[in-house]
Amino acid sequence: MSRVIEEMQAEAQALLSAGEYDHALAEFSVLREIRSRREGPYSVMYLSNLHDCVRCMSHLMLWSDASHLCRELHGKYVRTHGRAEADTVDVAKHWAWALVHLHDYPPAVRLYLLTADALWESDPGQAQRLLGAAVIHRHDTDPLALLSPGLIDGVGLRHADEEREMIARLVAALTDTDAVPTSTATIDGLAFA
Secondary structure: OHHHHHHHHHHHHHHHHOOOHHHHHHHHHHHHHHHHHHHOOOOHHHHHHHHHHHHHHHHOOOHHHHHHHHHHHHHHHHHHOOOOOHHHHHHHHHHHHHHHHOOOHHHHHHHHHHHHHHHOOOOHHHHHHHHHHHHHOOOOOOHHHHHOOOEEOOEEOOOHHHHHHHHHHHHHHHHHHOOOOOOOEEEOOEEEO
16 A cells, blocks of 8 residues: 555656646645545645645635645644744745735734744845735734734744834835835835735
8 A cells, every 4th residue: 555655646746746736636635635544644744745735726726725724734834843944934825825815814914924033033034025925915904013012823922023123114115115015016125925
């Protein structure tokens, strides 16, 4: 049976690499179910297959399905990897983007802010881009108010003061240029999505 699973895994990866997202999603979904039962829902390969499902769903614009899987995967990655680890950050960005497409802006903004805080020291450029995404997609959500207690969704922020300062600069830059929030924008030379 393990040889069959290895062959399915190789085929799914080839489909993903070839941009055959609908077929790759079907393969990864089957692998995910098999691995969940055989190896458990925290096994490395289960999480990897779940992550690949999220990638496929994002390409296929299956926002509601992607959001559901991202919630599961992000929670597991935060517990096993931490918020600043590359896989966790990737899923956070997929999840926030799905939420933006679902017009569910407050949780997307919170996710951008939490992830930016986690990356503040290790990858300041990416942290700033995430803050820019929070500003662009804020709609009726005030990112500065979210940062003011220094706690988002029960998670203590280590860099709330610095983030507040950067957000104020980003909001001022948007206001000064009368930029219209879109899916992407550039502020101070940084591109935000």
